[in-house]
Amino acid sequence: AQKITQTQPGMFVQEKEAVTLDCTYDTSDPSYGLFWYKQPSSGEMIFLIYQGSYDQQNATEGRYSLNFQKARKSANLVISASQLGDSAMYFCAMREGLRGYQKVTFGIGTKLQVIP
Amino acid sequence: DGGITQSPKYLFRKEGQNVTLSCEQNLNHDAMYWYRQDPGQGLRLIYYSQIVNDFQKGDIAEGYSVSREKKESFPLTVTSAQKNPTAFYLCASSTTATYEQYFGPGTRLTVT
Numbered sequence: 001a002q003k004i005t006q007t008q009p010g011m012f013v014q015e016k017e018a019v020t021l022d023c024t025y026d027t028s029d030p031s032y033g034l035f036w037y038k039q040p041s042s043g044e045m046i047f048l049i050y051q052g053s054y055d056q057q058n059a060t061e062g063r064y065s066l067n068f069q070k071a072r073k074s075a076n077l078v079i080s081a082s083q084l085g086d087s088a089m090y091f092c093a094m095r096e097g098l099r100g101y102q103k104v105t106f107g108i109g110t111k112l113q114v115i116p
Numbered sequence: 117d118g119g120i121t122q123s124p125k126y127l128f129r130k131e132g133q134n135v136t137l138s139c140e141q142n143l144n145h146d147a148m149y150w151y152r153q154d155p156g157q158g159l160r161l162i163y164y165s166q167i168v169n170d171f172q173k174g175d176i177a178e179g180y181s182v183s184r185e186k187k188e189s190f191p192l193t194v195t196s197a198q199k200n201p202t203a204f205y206l207c208a209s210s211t212t213a214t215y216e217q218y219f220g221p222g223t224r225l226t227v228t
Contacts, residue, residue: 004158033215043204045159045219052215091158095215104149104217106158 003027004092004107011112013082020067021077021110023092032096034075035104036066039089048090051075079112087114118143120220122207127225129201137192137223139207148190149208149217152176159206165190166212194225201227 005024013019025034036048051059051066059066067076079086092107120141129135141148147166151159161174165184179198184190190209194201204224208217 035216037219043206043222043224045206045208047216047218050216093159104161106151106160108156108158 003105006107029096035093122220145209151206153204
């Protein structure tokens with residue numbers, strides 16, 4: 001089974017609107033964490049947000065928030081007030097295991113295009 | 117400024133040649149990683165190292181080798197045994213206190 005599933009190959013959003021990028025995960029490890037990374041066309045991977053499996057509240061970082069639904073095993077990224085610079089690939093990733101051993105598995109990504 | 121550098125950004129090699137990709141970090145991170153990215157794919161782990169002089173195979177280590185002689189450096193050698201070496205290679209590092217990995221700008225390797 002896929003550990004990280006991103007079912008939206010591409011998404012469009014109007015500038016200034018909010019958008020949700022979907023991510024579901026599969027693990028039997030009680031200690032895990034979910035990440036979202038942004039990859040612009042330049043290729044670098046930019047860390048956006050992190051949610052630990054024991055965190056009680058959804059993570060937020062500026063315009064980014066992570067909608068964590070543990071029972072559904074989903075960790076969707078919400079981008080509010082989209083900007084043209086948000087156009088990029090977005091990857092969901094999962095960490096499993098204890099601190100110091102960080103096996104991270106990435107999804108195949110979602111390409112977001114922001115329309116003026 | 118602290119960060120991760122990878123050089124060169126673009127690399128071209130003939131089939132049958134070994135090639136070494138550089139990765140240096142000045143973040144004082146203990147752990148370092150090499151990933152491979154193919155078009156339309158996510159990242160796949162090649163090798164990782166948690167401390168100097170120690171490294172472990174990732175999911176797709178065949179045809180690759182690494183060394184970790186210094187904390188700051190984690191070079192990756194793509195050997196002639198790697199059947200499909202053309203790809204985008206990303207190096208990353210992390211601490212053992214936090215979970216996020218910091219990435220370098222990547223090296224795009226083309227083998228013909």
